[in-house]
Amino acid sequence: MQNNHNHRHRNGEENGEAHDNFFHYNEEDERCDEGAYECTHCDVAKFRYPDGTVRLRNPHIELMDQDILYHLALGSESHDLVEMFGDVKFVCMGGTPKRMEAFAYYIMKEIGHKLPTGTTLQDISQYSYRYSMYKVGPILSVSHGMGVPSIGILLHEIIKLMYHAKAKDPIFFRIGTCGGIGLEGGTVVISDDAVNEMGQHHYEVPMLGKPVRRPAKLDRRLVRELRALADPEDPYETVIGTTMCANDFYEGQGRMDGAFCDYSESEKMAYLTHLQSNGVKNIEMEVVPFAALTHHAGIKAAVVCVALLDRLKGDQVCAPKEVLDEWQIRPQKLVGRYIKRYLQTKGRISFDGHGSMAVKSPRRFKLVQQESETFD
Incomplete structure (x- = not known):
């Protein structure tokens, strides 16, 4: 594809070329073509069908008799995924099942969604025993577990679910917790960039014995819109900055309280100070794959986390539980404001349905459940 617009895009990492300097890009490698660092506008055009539904970057899926979403206990032929999820506009994900169940109830109240009398929210993926998923009108609330894998x-599987459901232009949010760098506990951080522990802006996955790197990019416009919704009356600060993704909770984040530690306090502080000087506001364990895979799918996405501590002051989370519980609601409030404003603007503040099962084939439905229950 010829570069005939004014966007500047970073490349050089997908071809296995690692930059020597932390947070450094080789400007000579920038371009916009297939496989490079495309802009959001390029992605939407390439990875959407004309009606806004998701276009998968996997030609093999269409040739399959059934696509089993193994870890969600769903299947393209066992369940009527269009009926169940076709109206989804927002996919909100966070680490624990309890947090995302709480968010489902929170957002249900915020948008005025009513469940039919005598019913309750249903964990749609309860038979997977891996992730929990709740549906509130056009909103999916899903737990993603801990860490990159x-x-x-x-x-x-969620991206494939959006494809099978024919959901139009879905927006993904990660709502989580993190360690701040120079930020007080309770500060909300909106990620505008994502880096790994080496300061690289890509997600690397070994494929067929070779490393494949995909750019980790978040939607900048979505970042600005979220920041604009921060209330000046909020009793805490909301900031924008780079988020570092670690593959480990202890040594990978420079903590000194793990079972092992082969560095000194001064070395740890030098590393954290270096991160801070390069614009890193917080550390967590999911932002790079989240940014890379949503970007690769052409899906608008953003990450909003709350800092549970300032890593420049310590390694352990010591705030009382009631304080931590209140802090964890803060990212939910910001994302909730965005969703509520969007639905009010579009005139869609009330929805029927609550994510109940829509079985297409009873036989396949039972098989999918049994398959997902096979292993703990």
């Missing part, structure tokens, strides 16, 4: 698996 767990959220990577979920994203593959």
Whole structure:
């Protein structure tokens, strides 16, 4: 594809070329073509059908008799995924099942969604025993577990779910917790960039014995819209900055309280200070695959986290539970404001249905459940 517009795009990492300097890009490698760092506008055009539904970057799916979303206990022929999820506009994900169940109830109240009398929210993926998923009108609330592999698996299947459901222009949010760098506990961080522990802006996955790198990019316009919704009356700060993704909770984040530690306090502080000087506001364990896979799918996405501590002051989370519980609601409030404003603007504040099962084939439905229950 010829570059005939004014966007500047970073490349050089997908071809296995690692930059030597932390947070450094080789400007000579920038371009916009297939496989490079495309802009959001390019992605939407390439990875959407004309009606706004998701276009998968996997030609093999259409040739399959059935696509089993193994870790969600759903299937393209066992369930009527269009009936169940075709109206989904927002996919909100966070680490734990309890947090995402709480968010489902929170957003249900915020948008005025009513469940039919005598019913309650249903964990749609309860038979997977891996992830929990709740549907509130056009909103999915899903747990993604902890760390890169767990959220990577979920994203593959959620993106395929949006494809099978024919959901139009879905927006993904990660709502989570993190460690701040120079930020007080309770500060909300909206990620505008994502880097790994080496300061690289890509997600690397070994495929067929070779490393494949995909750019980790978040939607900048969505970042600005979220920041604009931060209330000046909020008793806490909301900031924008780069988020570092670690593959480990302890040594990978420079903590000194793990079972092992082969560095000194001064070395740890030098590393954290270096991150801070390069614009890193917080550390967590999912932003890079989240940004990379949503970008690769052409899906608008954003990450909003709350800092549970300032890593420049310590390694352990020591705030009382009631304080932590209140802090964890703060990212939910910001994302909730965005969703509520969007639905009010579109005139869609009330929805029927609550994510109940729509079985297409009873036989296949039972088989999918049994398959998902096979292993703990």
